[in-house]
Amino acid sequence: MTEECKCSHKGRTRKVICTCIPIFLLLVGATALTLWLVYRPHNPQFKVIGTTIYELNSSAAPLVTTSMQFTVVTRNPNKRISIYYDSLSISVWYRNQAITPKVMLPPFFHKHHRIVTVSPVVCGGEIPTSVEVANGLVMDEAYGVMGLSLVLMGRLRWQVGAIKTAHYGIYVKCDVLLDLKKGFVGQVPLLGSPAGCKVDI
Numbered sequence: 001m002t003e004e005c006k007c008s009h010k011g012r013t014r015k016v017i018c019t020c021i022p023i024f025l026l027l028v029g030a031t032a033l034t035l036w037l038v039y040r041p042h043n044p045q046f047k048v049i050g051t052t053i054y055e056l057n058s059s060a061a062p063l064v065t066t067s068m069q070f071t072v073v074t075r076n077p078n079k080r081i082s083i084y085y086d087s088l089s090i091s092v093w094y095r096n097q098a099i100t101p102k103v104m105l106p107p108f109f110h111k112h113h114r115i116v117t118v119s120p121v122v123c124g125g126e127i128p129t130s131v132e133v134a135n136g137l138v139m140d141e142a143y144g145v146m147g148l149s150l151v152l153m154g155r156l157r158w159q160v161g162a163i164k165t166a167h168y169g170i171y172v173k174c175d176v177l178l179d180l181k182k183g184f185v186g187q188v189p190l191l192g193s194p195a196g197c198k199v200d201i
Contacts, residue, residue, distance in 0.1 A: 001153070001187040007051055008089040009067065013192070018069075024159060025032075025034070027077050029066065034099075035183050036156050036164075037070050038083050039050070041078055041081045041158045042077045043201055044074050044075065044077070044083060044110065044170075044199060044201045045074065045075040045077060045196060045197075045199065046072060046073070046074045046136065046152070046172050046174060046196070046199060047052050047072070047073050047074075047174070047193050047195070047196055047197060048070055048071070048072055048074075048128050048142065048150055048174045048190070048192075048194055048197070049071050049073055050070070050071035050119075050190070051068065051070055051071070051176060051178060051188045051190065052068065052070075052187045053067075053068055053178075053180065053184065053185060053188050054067035054068065054069065054121075054123070054185060055123070055135070055185070056141070056180075057176075058134050058137040058138055058141075060126065061112060061129075061131065061134035061135070061138070062085065062128060062129050062130060062131055062133070062134045063126040063127065063128055063129070063134075064099050064126070064127050064133070064134060065124075065127070065139065065165060065176065065200075066085040066099050066100050066116065066122070066123060066124065066127070067091060067121065067122075067128050068092060068100070068121070068122050068123070069119055069120070069122070069123060069125035070090075070119065070120065070122065071118075071119045072117070072119070072120075072150070073115060073116075073117050073119065073151075074110065074115070074116050074117075074118070075114075075115045075116075076110045076111065076113060076114055076116075078112050078117075079112060079113055080111055080160060081158050081159065081160055082110060082111050082113055082159040082169045083105075083109075083110040083111065083114045083156055083157070083158060083160075084107070084109050084110070084156060084157045084164065084165065085108050085109075085110065085154060085156050085157065085170075086154070086155045086156065086157065087104065087107065087154040087155050087157075088104070088105045088107075088108075088153070088154035088170075089102040089103065089104050089105070089152065089154060090102070090103050090104065090105060090120050090122055090151070090152050090157075091122065091149075091150075091151050092122050092148055092149070092150060092151075093148065093149040093151055094129075094133055094134055094146075094147075094148055094149070095132065097129055097130060097133050098127070098151075099127055099133065099137075100122045100124050100127065101124040101127065102153075103121070103122050103123075105118065105154075106121055106149055117147065119150055126191055129167050140180070141180060141181070141182040141183075142182055144179065144180065144181050144182075145177065145178070145179065145180070146177070146178045146180045146189065147176070147177050147178075148176055148178060149173055149174065149175050149176075150174040150176065151171075151172070152170070152171075152172040152173075152174075153169075153170070153172075154170055155167045155168065155170065156168055156170050156201070164167075169201065170199070170200070170201050171182070171200045171201075172197050172199050172200075173198045174197035174198075175195070176190055176194075177190065177191040177192060178190065178191065
């Protein structure tokens with residue numbers, strides 16, 4: 001083969017490669033877009049339906065000792081996409097300050113179009129708080145109405161069949177209003193109908 005033929009052959013090869021690569025990338029992009037439009041995941045939904053108080057002691061202010069149990073219902077609204085929660089923590093907040101440590105929930109699989117109920121106990125030793133928070137807890141107990149926030153944070157993966165996506169962070173905030181009398185221990189009525197929680201992914 002002459003030098004001229006070799007150069008001509010190399011030129012054609014480069015031309016074919018340069019033509020095929022954009023076409024391949026375009027097809028991959030179109031396929032990914034189609035799959036996203038078909039299987040586009042909707043955020044899971046969370047709702048607090050029950051609260052039990054075992055201990056809420058702010059007498060040693062600004063240290064607070066808390067033990068509570070929350071019943072949380074989560075719904076996966078997706079018809080084809082399941083959710084795998086690799087990690088999920090839960091904590092209780094009052095006036096934008098945590099009054100319990102984070103409690104880790106075990107990893108769990110949430111099948112598509114299903115409802116899962118979890119009832120974690122959130123408790124800890126003496127948690128340091130601001131004077132405002134400690135005084136607010138005392139005043140709310142005396143008044144008989146207390147607003148708390150249940151915060152869940154973690155990482156999840158979407159799953160379609162055997163295919164799992166990369167990890168995504170999830171943040172859930174559930175605001176609840178409790179009919180709580182001072183010194184009461186047991187299941188606490190929720191004021192108003194249970195509202196859906198704010199979910200960010």
